Amino acid sequence: MSTTETKQKSIWRHLGPIIRKYWVRYLCGILILAAVDISQTIIPGITATVIDDLSSFTATAHTLLVALLQISALVAGITVGRYFWRFLIWGSARYLEQEVRDNLFAKYLELSADFHDVHKTGDLMALVTNDLEAVRQSLGDGLLMISDFFIMTTFTLIAMLRFNRSLTLLALIPLALIALIVTRAGPLVFKLFKRVQDAFSALTDYVEEAMTGMRIIKVFTREKDAARGLRAKAMDLQRRDIRLIKVWGLAGPLIDFLGAISVLVLLWYGGILATRGTFTIGGLVAFNTYIGMLAWPMTALGQAINLFQRGQASAARINEILDQSSTIQELPGAAPIERELRGDIVFEHVTFEREGHKILDDVSFHIASGERIGVIGPIGSGKTTIVSLLTRAYDPSAGKVLVDGVDVRQYRLKDLRRAIGVVTQDVFLFSDSLEENINVTDLPVSEKEIGEATKQSDIYNNISEFKDEFGTIVGERGVTLSGGEKQRVTIARAFLKKPRILVLDDALSAVDADTEKHILDNIAGFKSRPTTIVISNRISALRQMDRVLVLNAGRVAEEGTHGALLRKHGWYWRVFRRQLVEHKVEKE
Numbered sequence: 001m002s003t004t005e006t007k008q009k010s011i012w013r014h015l016g017p018i019i020r021k022y023w024v025r026y027l028c029g030i031l032i033l034a035a036v037d038i039s040q041t042i043i044p045g046i047t048a049t050v051i052d053d054l055s056s057f058t059a060t061a062h063t064l065l066v067a068l069l070q071i072s073a074l075v076a077g078i079t080v081g082r083y084f085w086r087f088l089i090w091g092s093a094r095y096l097e098q099e100v101r102d103n104l105f106a107k108y109l110e111l112s113a114d115f116h117d118v119h120k121t122g123d124l125m126a127l128v129t130n131d132l133e134a135v136r137q138s139l140g141d142g143l144l145m146i147s148d149f150f151i152m153t154t155f156t157l158i159a160m161l162r163f164n165r166s167l168t169l170l171a172l173i174p175l176a177l178i179a180l181i182v183t184r185a186g187p188l189v190f191k192l193f194k195r196v197q198d199a200f201s202a203l204t205d206y207v208e209e210a211m212t213g214m215r216i217i218k219v220f221t222r223e224k225d226a227a228r229g230l231r232a233k234a235m236d237l238q239r240r241d242i243r244l245i246k247v248w249g250l251a252g253p254l255i256d257f258l259g260a261i262s263v264l265v266l267l268w269y270g271g272i273l274a275t276r277g278t279f280t281i282g283g284l285v286a287f288n289t290y291i292g293m294l295a296w297p298m299t300a301l302g303q304a305i306n307l308f309q310r311g312q313a314s315a316a317r318i319n320e321i322l323d324q325s326s327t328i329q330e331l332p333g334a335a336p337i338e339r340e341l342r343g344d345i346v347f348e349h350v351t352f353e354r355e356g357h358k359i360l361d362d363v364s365f366h367i368a369s370g371e372r373i374g375v376i377g378p379i380g381s382g383k384t385t386i387v388s389l390l391t392r393a394y395d396p397s398a399g400k401v402l403v404d405g406v407d408v409r410q411y412r413l414k415d416l417r418r419a420i421g422v423v424t425q426d427v428f429l430f431s432d433s434l435e436e437n438i439n440v441t442d443l444p445v446s447e448k449e450i451g452e453a454t455k456q457s458d459i460y461n462n463i464s465e466f467k468d469e470f471g472t473i474v475g476e477r478g479v480t481l482s483g484g485e486k487q488r489v490t491i492a493r494a495f496l497k498k499p500r501i502l503v504l505d506d507a508l509s510a511v512d513a514d515t516e517k518h519i520l521d522n523i524a525g526f527k528s529r530p531t532t533i534v535i536s537n538r539i540s541a542l543r544q545m546d547r548v549l550v551l552n553a554g555r556v557a558e559e560g561t562h563g564a565l566l567r568k569h570g571w572y573w574r575v576f577r578r579q580l581v582e583h584k585v586e587k588e
């Protein structure tokens with residue numbers, strides 16, 4: 001998509017429908033804000049009358065009481081009104097933020113692996129935090145300030161003009177300068193602020209990565225470097241913060257200075273008028289208040305512009321993500337699976353390309369329902385990719401993957417993935433209890449079934465020895481478990497699903513040979529006889545399989561039973577001989 005095309009698309013395309021839901025609240029909020037502003041401009045008028053009456057000795061107890069009551073009523077109204085506009089405008093912005101966050105997160109969940117391959121976690125996190133906050137602020141504070149600017153300026157000016165025209169115009173000159181400074185400094189402040197934000201996210205990224213890699217840092221004794229790295233990032237943030245303060249710190253006093261000039265103009269010219277008898281003391285006092293009241297909307301204008309610019313930049317980033325659609329789509333007419341799948345798998349001339357590189361190259365094979373297949377091959381030969389295509393993390397660039405004779409694209413994703421149980425090569429545990437980590441399905445599962453699955457994956461006894469048994473919390477990403485324990489927990493997770501197709505991707509690497517045999521025997525004993533794919537580089541695991549596929553550089557190099565492959569005297573046979581020797585050495 002070209003940038004011009006993106007630009008032409010409305011910034012409101014995703015926000016608009018959500019804002020529309022809350023427009024009544026927004027409108028009520030702004031109307032109340034207007035009422036509050038008008039009330040504020042009335043009070044100095046009343047005060048002026050009281051002062052003038054007092055100085056000309058025409059005030060009575062009655063007129064004073066009336067003025068007092070009027071002011072009290074207005075102040076009470078202003079207080080209540082302020083509460084409600086805050087509630088309505090800020091509240092709506094919060095609702096809005098929540099909805100956009102829900103939509104964004106749903107998008108993250110929907111988008112397929114290729115999206116997540118290229119987007120950094122830190123960036124995706126920033127979108128649902130910082131960027132979303134910027135959007136919320138522009139639609140809360142920003143909207144509020146801009147409304148306040150227009151309403152407050154208009155009504156204060158009307159009130160001032162009714163007192164004295166020439167004085168109003170004179171006093172306005174310094175205030176107009178404030179508006180000029182603020183709107184001019186705005187873009188610079190925006191730029192500096194953005195740089196602060198960038199440095200801040202770099203810092204958080206760094207801390208996050210350091211915490212995740214804490215074990216590596218310690219074991220390679222890189223603490224000093226890690227601390228130095230943090231210091232560099234923090235210094236950078238500090239430098240940028242200071243730059244921002246320098247600009248903003250200058251603007252603030254300058255604004256106050258110009259406000260004071262306005263008051264000086266008032267005293268000078270208003271004083272002359274007063275001595276001539278064309279202006280009253282009450283008028284002078286009221287004007288002083290009005291000037292004070294105008295200074296805020298001028299600054300608010302600048303801040304509002306600032307907030308809108310930030311909000312716009314963030315909304316654009318959010319929109320870009322919300323515009324995306326998953327490359328993994330169900331074909332139209334994908335129907336729910338009526339009966340259980342049999343688990344018959346066919347790869348038909350499957351090629352999978354990434355950046356011009358063929359990761360799988362014209363791969364074809366057939367795995368019959370209930371068959372147990374071993375897959376072996378050098379590092380990076382495409383073993384895991386086969387699983388990714390089967391579960392539709394990706395779709396092939398050419399060729400077809402069929403399950404039970406039907407293209408996998410014709411199944412509903414949910415049904416397809418429910419039928420396949422995968423133990424991934426990278427073990428992932430949530431920082432939750434063991435039970436929650438094993439039972440990740442949305443189907444009702446009994447305690448007995450969890451017990452069974454953990455026995456079959458040979459982890460039941462270990463868990464029983466833990467203090468809290470199945471309630472044991474495993475720490476972030478399972479740090480409190482050993483590698484072998486983690487692996488077996490994830491195997492139990494796949495077993496519990498009772499899948500029609502079971503895939504173990506290098507899932508036995510951290511367990512000893514006896515446990516490996518035990519678990520494989522258990523799978524062989526499953527009454528449901530799932531189609532089983534065991535990816536492993538250990539011949540001891542593969543020799544128990546019905547058939548073995550040997551992958552090399554994205555192609556099926558050899559294929560056959562363990563015995564047949566040995567007779568071929570090819571790559572498989574060589575690996576077998578090497579492992580036999582290693583095994584013997586181990587025994588000695």
Ligand SMILES: Nc1ncnc2c1ncn2[C@@H]1O[C@H](COP(=O)(O)OP(=O)(O)OP(=O)(O)O)[C@@H](O)[C@H]1O
Binds near residue numbers: 380381
């Ligand atoms: N999402 C991806 N984008 C680009 N290249 C990828 C992607 N996934 C894998 N690759 C590359 O494809 C090749 C095959 O990867 P794959 O994970 O299938 O290998 P493997 O046979 O499972 O290796 P291992 O034995 O190390 O697990 C590798 O060279 C890898 O770098």
Ligand SMILES: [Mg+2]
Binds near residue numbers: 383384385425505
């Ligand atoms: Mg792999």
